[in-house]
Amino acid sequence: MNPLVYIIILNWNGKDLTLVCLESLTKILYDNYKILVVDNGSIDDSVSAIKLEYPNVDILQLKKNTGYAEGNNAGFEYTKKQNPKYIIFLNNDTNVDENFIEPLVSPLIDKSEVQQTAPKIFYADDPNKIWYASGKVNKWLGLVYHNGIRKKDSIKYSESQPTDYATGCCFCMSCKDFEEIGGFDTSFPMYGEDVDLSLRIKSFGKNILYVPNSIIWHKVSASVGGELSILKIKRKILGLIKLFNKHTNILQKFTIAFSWLVSIPLILLKIIYLKIKKNYYEKKC
Secondary structure (H helix, E strand, O other), X not given: OOOOEEEEEEEOOOHHHHHHHHHHHOOOOOOOEEEEEEEEOOOOOHHHHHHHHOOOOEEEEEOOOXXXXXXXXXXXXXXXXXXXXEEEEEEOOEEEOOOOHHXXXXXXXXXXXXXXXXXXXXXXXXEEEEEEOOEEEEOOOOEEEEOOOOOEOOHHHOOOXXXXXXXXXXXEEEHHHHHHHOOOOOOOOOOOHHHHHHHHHHHOOOEEEEEEEEEEEEOOOHHHOOOOOHHHHHHHHHHHHHHHHHHOOHHHHHHHHHHHHXXXXXXXXXXXXXXXXXXXXXXXX
């Protein structure tokens, strides 16, 4: 039998999304896994609906919305009593391929220098368009970005390779490594805690591996109004400020400040353009 893998799914008033995600998980071919839904104080009857539809799924009910980092840390503490070997953190706004677990676990077994693995992630509403195919962090310019984002899938994105970070949408680690590194930093405001975790892993000389043979589909930023929502943009900026303040030296902070003065207006213009383009195609359809 394969080593036990626990999948942790965080839910906050996302009943319908979570039920769809759980449905896709029922088709997994891996032979030794458990699922935990951490409910972050939902008021939309999520818990009762999940219990009714999926009575074998574990549920941890938190009294309030504690956020991504604290909620997932609580979920990890809950799973420890089952003594799993590996943990997968998975967004509730995802669907998974039936074979997504084994490719994430294998490198953690076979390569001692690898401490974190991440799958290839597609947009759920455009299943051949990439959302994440590894990631880059530039500490001199203050940039964090996904490789391949909004690109059509190709052989270029089908080779396993080291990545600067694993997105919090989905990644796998051994429980031992996650605990030893201290879990998620709960001081982050929803965005940035995943990159922070990866940078801490790399600071100990370990690697993060992008694994394209593991595939999931993502309904991007469903909990905050979509990929281009103002709420998401605000939280991402706050997260980036904290991230680079924590992980850069004085000189890098100076170059980042200059870079952001130039780039932020351009990014805002791009967001406006993408929103207009999206609205145009939605009306046209």
